[in-house]
Amino acid sequence: MIAPAGFAEVLRRHRRAAGMTLEQLAEASGVSNRTLSDMERGRSKGPQHRTVTAVADALALEGDDRDQFLELAREGRLRDHWARPNGQCDLPRPVDDFTGRTVELTWTTELVRPQGAPGAAGVGIITGAAGLGKTTLAVRAAHALRPDFPGGVLFLDLFGMSSHPMPATEALALLLRALGVIEQEIPADVAGRASLYRSLLRQRRVLVVLDNAASEGQVRPLLPGDGVGRALVTSRRLLAGLEGVRRLSLGPLPLLEGTELLTEILKGRSASDDGAAISRLVELCGGLPLALRIIGNRLVSRPGWKPAELAARLGNEQGRLEQLKAGNLKIANAFAMSYEQLTRSSRQIFRRLSLIPGRDFDATLAAVVGEVDTEDAWDVLDELVDLGLLQDSAASRYRFHDLVRLFAGDRLRREDTAAERETVTEAVTSWLLRMATGAGRWFESGHGEAAGGLSSPEEADRWLRVNVDNWMGALRAAAGTGRHAAVLNCAESLDWFSDRWMHAPHWLEVFTLGADAAAALGDQARQANQLNLLAWVHLVPRDDPETALRYTAQALDLATRRGATDEMASAHHNAGGALRSLGRLSEAIASETRAAEMFKASGDIDSYSQCLGALGTCLRDAGRHTEALEQYLGLWDLLNDNRSGMKPSVVTFTRPIALARIGECLALLGHRSEAVLKLTEAIGLMEQAQLPSQQARSLETLAALLAEEGRNAESRSSYARAAEAYEEVGDAEASSRCRDLA
Structure with missing residues (x-):
């Protein structure tokens, strides 16, 4: 030229x-x-x-x-x-065994390919935690896009995670030199350099890859303005303050893509490598490309190693981070660079969050861990998300990547004393147990005061469901340290709530821990109560009536020895349910009748009402449909009697179930139209009372009746709703059955 x-x-x-x-x-x-x-x-x-x-x-x-x-x-x-290559800001070589990220590569291509009108937005920011392969992706995309940028492709590492990130003025000088500006003509100030830089990119098809950005202030002067120049920015931080850009949040590789990457890295090794072991390694690495690279390099450099052996080593959580290193690649170092960006107080909270027993948590629990108020906890959590050390969700819940949690736990052991760790663990466990116990009390007859800021049954229900991993972990921890009274109180409080979430998988463990705690305390009456609840678990969610009968026998024995009439009655009631499931209907009717008499004599009208309903079911199953209907109508009258003494919460829970059973009996007696009306009304009440398990069953019954009536469209709709309700409560088999029928 x-x-x-x-x-x-x-x-x-x-x-x-x-x-x-x-x-x-x-x-x-x-x-x-x-x-x-x-x-x-x-x-x-x-x-x-x-x-x-x-x-x-x-x-x-x-x-x-x-x-x-x-x-x-x-x-x-x-x-x-x-017109002359100058060797400055050259693009690194791409990784030969790059696999996956197809959607992300398409995103970068559509974003930066200069096909739109001048002035079109052309700045993309790729964010994500350490080890997710942000730089690798950007470099791969840039190489693929070279033909679209005759002006060149520039790459600049901004050292965002170092203690001294590259100043914008220095970065601009490097970029301007790479663009051909001689030293004497580079302006002295940032504004002048940025202006010259943008003017050069306005008419030149140049792609600038700005890797490892530290902050908005650092990267903003380095972005092209209007024109055909484009930029890709990578950063562990979200850089939320940048305007007019498009964002790509990089996540871990799915299992299939992770397996493809590790397999590609291992190309050339023995073809006999165990595919199951490879998949297990991908799972243990949490789909993190850097971790997969480290594991792959270790296996390639040691041909005698077996993937299954390395997977067994990684299976030990305490030593997993130490295994994830190969030469100068070490996963812990990648996390440490982000960790060092935190303030001292934020680092402490980050470490302590590893003590939370569940998979995710909210700001309230984080505040308990950090011994700060909730507003301060929000600020720290935002900082951790910004650095990719935590993942957040639309529901304001936070969670660690598995390897980041191990890193936080390792730092906790290194930087906090055993006494400090024990104090925090005790505080978290106690708080979670208090919250779970208070939430459970909302569903008891005549619940007490709200606990932990939970002001309604709906709020308590939601808290127990979303925090189940946390309070279950606290329950286990308390049981392991001999806090029997707290464990038993919590297990007892969840009795009535378990009816609302009966297909949850936790109840066997909850009530087993409760029974063990009662035994340790030497309280046979309360132990009998927990054994009765274990009988319920095997009767309803687990459908194992034989085991349920063994628990009722143990409960009845303990209750009889202690003279605990209510628990004796409960044992008879649960035994009646088990006997009915086994088809031993005469025995079942006798057990339910005995239970009803005992509850009525003791003045426990709430439990008495449950026995009346169970007795009606036994009569129905015995083919005594008219007697069953009379039994349910008697229960209905009791539920609607304001002088019965029944607790409002029990009435709210029982009325829709009783109405549904009335509808079922009417159907069995040939009154289908009337049965449809009763079931429809019952389903509406169940929805109001938030009883998804019972609602699912009634919807399925209603759907069958509607089909018999020739109302096929309504039947299909009811089956579909039943499938959704069964899915909500975790009954996959019933959900699939209803979906097929729909």
Whole structure:
């Protein structure tokens, strides 16, 4: 490329206006005659700034004439330099065994390919935690896009995670040099450099990859303005303050893509490598590309190692981080770079969050862990999310990546004393047990005061469900440290709530821990209560009536020894349910009748009402449909009697179930139309009372009746609703059955 003709013409015009020959100008300026001749003929490859300044001085150029002369020379010099590779800001080589990230690569291509109109947004930010392969993805995309950017592809590491990130002014200087600007023409200030940088990218198809950005302030001056220049930015931080950009949040690789990556890295090893072991390694690495790279490199460098053996080593959580290193690659170092960005107090809270027993948590629990108020906890959590050390969700819940949790736990053991760890664990366990116990009390007959800020049954229900991993972990921890009274109180409080979430998998463990705690306390009556609840678990969610009968026998024995009439009655009631499931209906009717008599005699009208309903079911199953209907109608009258003494919460729970059973009996007696009306009303009440298990069953019954009535569209709709309700309560088999029927 030759210098622009405009400069050559202007030089010649000014020389002639000064009345100077080339020789005279050469002598006055100190520039050789040959160089001046090349400049006037347009053959110069870009006159240097000092050369042009010397010529301007010799020609006595001032004001606008001088500015124009220098600017024309600069433009020619930049065009000349741009045509030559300069070796600055070169793009790193791509990884040969790159796999997956198809959707993400498509995103980068659509974003930065300069096919839109000038001024179209062309800045993409790739964010995510350490080890997710942000740089690898950006480099891969940039290599693929090279043909679309004849102006070049530049790469600059901004050292965002170091203690001294690259200042914007230094980054701009490097980029300007790479774009062909000589040192003398680089402005001194950030604003000047940024302006020059944007002007160069306005008409040049250049892709700039800005890797490892530290902050908005660092990266904002480095972004192209309007025009055809494009930029890809990677950062562990969210850089939420940047405007007019598109964002890609990178997550772990799915199992299939992770397996493909590890398999590709291991290419050339023995073909007999165990596929199951490879998949297990991907799971243990949490789909983190850096961890997979480390594992792959270790296996490749040690051909005698078996993937299954390495998977067994990684299976030990305490030593997993130590196994994830290969040469100078170490997963813990990647996390440590983010960790060191935190303030001292934030680092402490980050470490302590590893003590939370569940998979996720909210700001309230984080505040308990950090011994701060909730507002401060929010700030720390936002900082951790911003650095990729935590993942958040739309429900304001937070969770660790498995490897980051191990890193936080490792730092906790290194930096906090055993006494400090024990104190925090005790505080978290106690708080979770208090919250779970208080939430459970909302569903008891005549619940007490709200606990932990939970102000309604709906709020208590939601808290127990979303925090189940946390309070279950606290229950186990308390049981393991001999806090029997707290464990038993919590298990007892969850009795009535378990009816609302009967297909949850936790109840066997909850009530087993409760029974063990009661035994340890030597309280046989309360132990009998927990054994009765275990009988219920095997009767309803687990459908194992034989085991349920064994528990009722144990409960009845303990209750009889202690004279605990209510628990004796409960044992008879549960035994009746088990006997009914086994088809031993006469025995079942006798047990339920005995239970009803005992509850009524003791004044426990709430439990008495449950026995009446169970007795009606036994009669129905025995084919005594008229007697069953009379039994349910008697229960209905009791539920609607304001003088019965029943607790409102029990009435609310029982009324829709009783109404549904009335509908079932009417159907069995041939009154289908009336049965449909009763079941429809019952389902509405169940929805209001939030009884999804009972609602699912009634919807399925209603759907069958509607089909018998020839109301097929309504039947399909009811089956579909039943499938959704069964899915909600975790009964996959019933959900699939109803979906097929729909």
